[in-house]
Amino acid sequence: MRRIRVIIAKPGLDGHDRGAKVIARALRDAGMEVIYTGLRQTPEQIASAALQEDADVVGLSILSGAHMHICPRLMELLKEKGLEHVQVVVGGIIPDVDAPKLKAMGISGIFLPGSPMQNIIDFINQRVQPRAEAV
Amino acid sequence: MGMKSTTTDTQQPAKAAWEREVLEPALAKSPERLVSFTTISGRPIERLYTAEDVTDIKYDEDLGDPGVYPYTRGIHPTGYRGKLWTMRQFAGFGTPEETNGRYKQLLAAGGTGLSVAFDLPTLMGRDPDHPLSLGEVGKCGVNVTTLADMERLFDGISLADITTSMTINSPAPMIFAMYLVVAEQQGADWKKLSGTIQNDILKEFIAQKEYIFPPRPSMRLITDVFAFCAKEVPRWNTISVSGYHIREAGSTALQELAFTLRDGIEYVQWGIDAGLEIDDFVPRLSFFFNAHSDFFEEIAKYRAARKIWARVMRERFGAKHERSWKLRFHTQTAGVSLTAQQPYNNVVRTALQALSAVLGGTNSLHTNSLDEALSLPTAEAATLALRTQQVIAHESGITNMVDPLGGSYFVERLTLDMEEGAYRYFDTIDKMGGMVAAIEQGYPQREIAESSYLFQKAVEKKEKLIVGVNAHVEEGESPIPILYIDDRAADAQMARLLEVRSRRDAAKVAATLDALKETARGTGNTMVALLDCVRAYATVGEMCDALRDVWGEYEEVPSI
Numbered sequence: 001m002r003r004i005r006v007i008i009a010k011p012g013l014d015g016h017d018r019g020a021k022v023i024a025r026a027l028r029d030a031g032m033e034v035i036y037t038g039l040r041q042t043p044e045q046i047a048s049a050a051l052q053e054d055a056d057v058v059g060l061s062i063l064s065g066a067h068m069h070i071c072p073r074l075m076e077l078l079k080e081k082g083l084e085h086v087q088v089v090v091g092g093i094i095p096d097v098d099a100p101k102l103k104a105m106g107i108s109g110i111f112l113p114g115s116p117m118q119n120i121i122d123f124i125n126q127r128v129q130p131r132a133e134a135v
Numbered sequence: 136m137g138m139k140s141t142t143t144d145t146q147q148p149a150k151a152a153w154e155r156e157v158l159e160p161a162l163a164k165s166p167e168r169l170v171s172f173t174t175i176s177g178r179p180i181e182r183l184y185t186a187e188d189v190t191d192i193k194y195d196e197d198l199g200d201p202g203v204y205p206y207t208r209g210i211h212p213t214g215y216r217g218k219l220w221t222m223r224q225f226a227g228f229g230t231p232e233e234t235n236g237r238y239k240q241l242l243a244a245g246g247t248g249l250s251v252a253f254d255l256p257t258l259m260g261r262d263p264d265h266p267l268s269l270g271e272v273g274k275c276g277v278n279v280t281t282l283a284d285m286e287r288l289f290d291g292i293s294l295a296d297i298t299t300s301m302t303i304n305s306p307a308p309m310i311f312a313m314y315l316v317v318a319e320q321q322g323a324d325w326k327k328l329s330g331t332i333q334n335d336i337l338k339e340f341i342a343q344k345e346y347i348f349p350p351r352p353s354m355r356l357i358t359d360v361f362a363f364c365a366k367e368v369p370r371w372n373t374i375s376v377s378g379y380h381i382r383e384a385g386s387t388a389l390q391e392l393a394f395t396l397r398d399g400i401e402y403v404q405w406g407i408d409a410g411l412e413i414d415d416f417v418p419r420l421s422f423f424f425n426a427h428s429d430f431f432e433e434i435a436k437y438r439a440a441r442k443i444w445a446r447v448m449r450e451r452f453g454a455k456h457e458r459s460w461k462l463r464f465h466t467q468t469a470g471v472s473l474t475a476q477q478p479y480n481n482v483v484r485t486a487l488q489a490l491s492a493v494l495g496g497t498n499s500l501h502t503n504s505l506d507e508a509l510s511l512p513t514a515e516a517a518t519l520a521l522r523t524q525q526v527i528a529h530e531s532g533i534t535n536m537v538d539p540l541g542g543s544y545f546v547e548r549l550t551l552d553m554e555e556g557a558y559r560y561f562d563t564i565d566k567m568g569g570m571v572a573a574i575e576q577g578y579p580q581r582e583i584a585e586s587s588y589l590f591q592k593a594v595e596k597k598e599k600l601i602v603g604v605n606a607h608v609e610e611g612e613s614p615i616p617i618l619y620i621d622d623r624a625a626d627a628q629m630a631r632l633l634e635v636r637s638r639r640d641a642a643k644v645a646a647t648l649d650a651l652k653e654t655a656r657g658t659g660n661t662m663v664a665l666l667d668c669v670r671a672y673a674t675v676g677e678m679c680d681a682l683r684d685v686w687g688e689y690e691e692v693p694s695i
Contacts, residue, residue: 008695013255013271015344018384018471021584022591024695038693039344040267064255065510065620069270095510096614112475113508114604117595 002133004124006057009037009046011074012066019091020061026117027059032124043070047077050086056128062092067102075105087127091115150187158182175429175599176387177589178552184544192547197442201537205445207438207550209496210461214537215528221499222524223300223465227252227277228511229624231287234277237514238292244518245525248330250300250501251288252276253310258345260306260679263628273624275511276302280628281635281672285313286320295323299330300375300465300499305347307334308356309678312665315368331372331421331465334360337398337570338377341579342384344691347679350571352686356661357402358409361416363662372421374402375465381579382425383471385587388432391425392553393560394570394579396443400561401570403452417448418458424497426488427469433488434540435549437495440464443554466492467501473508477603478615481505486523493527494540500524510617577694584695632674639672647671648681655685 008024010017017039028034035053037046050058058078062070067090078086089109090102099110109123172180181188192198199205202212211217224241226249227234238249253276256268262280263272272278279285294317303310311332318328336353339346346353357374364373378386378395386394399420406416422440426433444462448454468488473481482505489502502520504512512520528534540546567573574580593599600606647668654664661682668678 012269013259013261013267014275015339015346016384017344018587021695022385022588025584025588026591028695034695036693036695038691042266064271065274066270073269093509095617095619097619114474114476114601116605117591 001130004032004057004128004130005035005053005055006032006059006124007035007037007046007049007053007055008059008061009041009049010039010061011041011043011046011070012062012064013040014062014064014066015039016063017061019063020059023059023061023091023117023120027121027124030121043073043077046074047081047083050078050083051081055086056131057087057089057124060088060090060092062090062094065093067092067094068098071102071107072105075107087124089120089123091120148187150183150185153183174388174432175427175590176389176432176586177593178387178389178432184548186544188548189544192551197551198541198547204449204457204460205442206461207442208538208541210441210463210498212537214496215493215534216537219528219534220493220497220524221248221298221465222246222521222528223248223250223499223501224517224521225250225252225300225302225467225501226512226517227254228275228618228620229273229277230627231277231279231284232290233624235288235290235292237517240514241517241521242292242297244521246521248298248300248499249292251302253301253303254278255345256280257306257310257675258303260309260347260675262674262676263625263632265676270622270625272622272628274620278624278628279310279313280632280674280676282313282316282669283631283635283672284628285310285317289314289317293323294318294321295327297330300333301331302333304333304336304339304343304345305353306675306679307332308360308662308665309669309675311360312662312669315666316669325368327370328368329370329372331375332360333377333423334374335377335398335423337401337574338380338395340574340689340691341381341394341398342386342583343380346689348682348686349689350574352655352682353689354402354405354571355409358406358411359661361402361406361411361419362409363660364419365411365415369419371419373416373419375421375423376402377423379423379425379467381583382427382469384583385471385590386583387586388427388429388436389553389556390560390579390582390586392436392440392443393557395422395424396440396447396557397561397564397570399444400447400451403448404569407452413448413452413454414456414459417452417454418456418461421498422462422464424464424466424492425469426466426492426497426500428472428484428488430487430491431546431549432553433491434495435546435553437464437466437492437497438538438546438550439553439557441496442550443557463498465499465501466495466497468492468503470503470507473503473505474601474603475508477609477612478505478509480603481508482519482523485520486527489523489527490531490533493533496538506615506617509615511620513616513618515616577692581694635672635674643671644668644673644677648673648677651678651681652685655682
């Protein structure tokens, strides 16, 4: 079985990367393979990374309020690339009123400030079926 | 510490006797709650501090009276009896008009200074129509693209009569130039203007990551501001050397203290290397610290900061003027400590943090609003945050005397330990070749990432408890009202940008931008060139692009 492969990305102009880095390390310590894209990634760059890395999960860290622009664009690009199976989770500052809209566009998990790392690890483990190692 | 130790009265240390005779029987009956007690930074704390713990501390050398070197007890002889701290609430959102309205409300509510929060496109030197600005215009702060926006931001507010702090870093010289031109339009004398620009790029590379140009040309922009202000705007604080963001990124209290002061040392060194006279520019350097939740550790941090700065300026750099030795600082309560769960608890957290800043002798203070883990604050939440400061100032009684905790065995021990820890970090960074070199090697970035991960693990294991998060959790909380920022500001700013572009003199804009590039390639002062660009209504994006052409852009190698 191959390890669950996760891309952690910081889209938009914001540089506050504490959450992204902490969660990247926590997922890695939980046995997942984690690729951190670094800062200021466009939805196009994130979707390409998901394809190239054959990711199971894309985790976005967004604190700036730009989620209602970034998420729809990313979901559209993932669909275009045939990556509907990729679980997309968002962590950061997301107003309650936006959560149903994000879920409706296919975001599978939303984690607000104070979410325990273990909840995020469990969520991913439940959602992603381990795959056989590619030959 | 000039306090008589009880050890002289008996043959054995009093603390050891107390431990044997009083403590041990008590522990045998009922053990303590935890095996070890630590601060939020993970620093071990002993059960009891007595005179025996401060025998190495000498009052005159280590504390000094208020207003006396090394200023551990404060830079003012009268503390807050003379003048309270400036209550400066950071605010900005949407369009310049909307933010202007919030400022007028804060001033009417008794706020005594303004503090401008800019949106991410402004902070990153991008115009609203740049692809990376998608969804970001007016969200985290106010959008200011050209002089026309700055004119509206301060419409009806006399810049000669207030002090303004502007949280802007990479494009600080551009935004400051706009402010100066608005002051000029109002007929205000630059020589009398007072306020602060953050202008601290080192902590951007270390923590907040809002950088544009590589470190070395970024430092040139900053020393150009130092030189320009020393002549033209002498009462302006040219930099606010910031630990706030370092702490928010997950550092310990000690790392915040050490990296911030070492950044300050770096700016002083670069200023001297650029040919400036130390006592001409150092008095205009100010600092900005976090007020986190561990009450006494924070107080010790502020007291140690004043002492270290005084000593370093006088002994390491040979500064002659007392004003160069005195560390002045702004404090903001810890945004990162606010929880989305049970948000009203945040009022209590903020009040305690603010209290530590006041007991530490802060010169100005921002208190966060209860809703900031969810969104930018509503007007009601922002007012309550300001009221929190007013209650401390007028009702608590702690402003009646100077440095009330001076002489506390615990606070003095912790203050000295923080100082010694900071000097150890200085040695490490000096050996790397200074802070710019240390940043290029990723050293402070790694230290902070490590600390933030350790803290998060301690929270997961419930070694550190956060009420509402991993202790006393409630299910089914009812939501509180929040400020929702829609895209109208983005549309309005886009329309305004088009309007400014159509009415300005395009040839003049191009000529001033070319002159800016020439200055950047040479050794002239970039502030002078930027003022010309601003008067021609060049945009923040255009001015930054001109410098990107000359200096390139910085890119961090991602690592976890």
